[in-house]
Amino acid sequence: MVSIHISIVEGNPHLRSLLAWHLQQAGYLVNQSATLQSARQTFLHRQPTLAIIDSDLPDGDGIELCRWLYQQKHSLILILSARNGEKDVVNGLKAGADDYLKKPFGMQEFMARVEVLTRRLGSRAAPLHLDYGQLKIDLAQRRVQFRGEYIELTPQEFSLLYVLAQAEGTPLSRADLLRRAWPEEIDNPRTIDTHVLSLRKKIETDPRQPNLIQTVRNVGYRFNLEMLAEINSALEANIIASTKGNHNGHSMSKIPAHNVSR
CATH class of the missing domain: 3.40.50.2300 (Response regulator)
Incomplete structure (x- = not known):
């Protein structure tokens, strides 16, 4: 769907x-x-x-x-x-x-x-690529890249992550997730919890205190794009700091030794 x-x-x-x-x-x-x-x-x-x-x-x-x-x-x-x-x-x-x-x-x-x-949409296809900086999801290849590395996901985990990310922060109930991620399957919505737990172990820094896949009380789950934006910003800041450090170090290497000692 x-x-x-x-x-x-x-x-x-x-x-x-x-x-x-x-x-x-x-x-x-x-x-x-x-x-x-x-x-x-x-x-x-x-x-x-x-x-x-x-x-x-x-x-x-x-x-x-x-x-x-x-x-x-x-x-x-x-x-x-x-x-x-x-x-x-x-x-x-x-x-x-x-x-x-x-x-x-x-x-x-x-x-x-x-x-x-x-x-007017008719049978318009879902987006083949979702790009959120440090998280990239390729629907065609069914691959996920997170923080520069590809992570191995089961088919169920991939579909679940795609649906959560596509919702862009909108909370989804377990029934909604089940219907959107696996529309052909009939199952207990509570099985979503098992797959979320497994997914958190693969993308969260601390699965016991998840920041990316958040539990929304009495609703279900949401994907935390705000936290992902913070990860992107922190990485950009580190790259800028590293670039400046390398530039300063390179400049210092050109200064004669007797000038450096003063």
Whole structure:
């Protein structure tokens, strides 16, 4: 089963949360961004099936984000806007939006437009590659690279990790994980716990205190992209520090010995 991933880019926190709640209730995987910059960083790692973008973001023009995302040619785009003139609608559609919804709007109309857009997907395949810096998942080859090394996973572990990572931080119930990871199998959702435990032993620094695959009480599990971002940032900082150290050492080696001693 192909998961439909929706990204909401909306500066109004109340509206953003309301849209996310309705979409999650309808079974979509949802992540949220409040600014143009944070959305763009997210899209650089993985582009959503459908991007819902407010035209007026706190740090920039949502239409420009729409234009940039359209050039990547992977996502459907729905613009939300208080700019209600005909020229505004035309500009949004020309920027690459598949639909343009004027504010204010009702939830029934919003959900109907989302449903119509997602119907266009047909049998669109799931992404063959997920790249989160230090974690790379190759669906075609069924290989996982973590911190520069390939790790050996069972078929069940691979499918479970792929579904968790694809959800990008959205908590998934055990039943959801079972349905998305192994749709052909009928099993007890509690068997997910066994596979999660095994997976944690292979990717967590301390499986007893997991940071990447988190337990969400009374829900299930989520993949912690925030922790993965910290790992990426720490590695980049180490590389920069190492480069500076090598550069300084190289420079010192060229200084005559009597100058160094002073």
